[in-house]
Amino acid sequence: MKVAIAGCGTMGSIYAERLAEMNDVHLVSMFDRKWETARNVGDRYGATPYDSYDRMLEAEDIDVVCVTMPTFLHKEYVLKAAARKKHIICEKPLALDPADALEMLTVCRAAGSRLFVGHVVRFFPEYQNFRQAVLGGQLGSVGMIRTMRAGHHPGEAKSWYADGSKSGGIFLDLMIHDIDFLRWTLGEIDSVYALRGKTESADYALAVLSFCNGAIANVEAVWGYPGQFTTYVEGIGALGVLTIDNRQQQLIEPKTSILLEGAEKEVVVPHDPGTRDAYYEQLRHFLSCIQSGEESIITAADACKAVEIARATVQSALTGERVILNNC
Structure with missing residues (x-):
């Protein structure tokens, strides 16, 4: 080819x-x-x-x-x-x-x-395993997910990133990774509410995504983060909590110490050594x-939907209003 x-x-x-x-x-x-x-x-x-x-x-x-x-x-x-x-x-x-x-x-x-x-992100094995655990019912009914994606400001190296009219800014360039992953994992998003704080050295965005299945996600994105590049996902379900944290040695770290009363078994997630390259x-x-x-x-339709949702977070951050997407 x-x-x-x-x-x-x-x-x-x-x-x-x-x-x-x-x-x-x-x-x-x-x-x-x-x-x-x-x-x-x-x-x-x-x-x-x-x-x-x-x-x-x-x-x-x-x-x-x-x-x-x-x-x-x-x-x-x-x-x-x-x-x-x-x-x-x-x-x-x-x-x-x-x-x-x-x-x-x-x-x-x-x-x-x-x-x-x-x-x-759909091709990183730890994210694929996380999604499989959710869809396979290993967490039970998922009520909440928290994500964080934080790193240095790309505008330091490439000025077009710093121009929101060219890059879309932190919502469309950085947060969109987790928006797409969450929609892929939990289904359609019904509404968004977002906030953004920006200084000379840092750009911070927070969005609350409400899903048609009743789940809620808190999604954070940071440019200008002083630590190492960080990706974090925590899913909270009826049977326990499952975490991805790239600062840990393991790709996926199951946390079963807070299983709710009545749960019969621990959350089990296969360990993936991470030998595959996602790109x-x-x-x-x-x-x-x-x-x-x-x-x-x-699909290209999925990518269109990710742009729609990310643009809605921009609108919410600008207006201070919740944006209804009418996807349910």
Whole structure:
């Protein structure tokens, strides 16, 4: 399969490295608006560098285009690839606006182009195991989930991140990871209420998500966090508590000491040594779906819904009002 990458920054480089490990993938070309960047990455993997996206699409025989451009450029680059009937793997978030995301989905469908969106959290084994435990009933009825995702401010390295009109800000760029995971795990979200606090050194967001099944999630996101990059998920159910904490040695740490009265057995979660690479697994899955015609575990419609919910959290934080999504 012949693959091109549009955007040779951090994510484009990660994609190139993982794709180069696949024997049935030919990394044909690399585009970046900075010629030197495209050449440096292209030379590393034997791919032809371009500083014109249109020229690359015209000149190369490409099956799949990976769009790893800054978020505000996703729509333009996806639509150009769809116009040439290429299949597309786009980094998350799909778009900055729900209407744009839906337009991208509609255009790709009409063109016969498969559209995949890189919500990579779905491919981390600890998150997959957590979801399986919830769906398998190991926690019983889940009433509440808490998540936290915190790290340094990406604006320190790339100024477009700091511009909310280009990145979508902390809700669409960072919190959207957990929004998508929670919807995948607990189902549709009925309403959101969000708060945001921002200083020169830190950006903090908190959202309360109410699910159609009655569960509630408290979702935190932090840019400018002084500690190590942190991901944390805690699910509280009728049979106990289950935690993911990347600061621990174990990928999943079951906590069974607070089982409620009447519970007959402890929560059991298989230990996963974490030998799989989520970015590799994600790209391998997307390419396999293109070859087989099968549906992906993360659909373009799912990605559109994630943008819708994340944008609702932005609206709530700006207005101070709860936003009803009418998904139930």
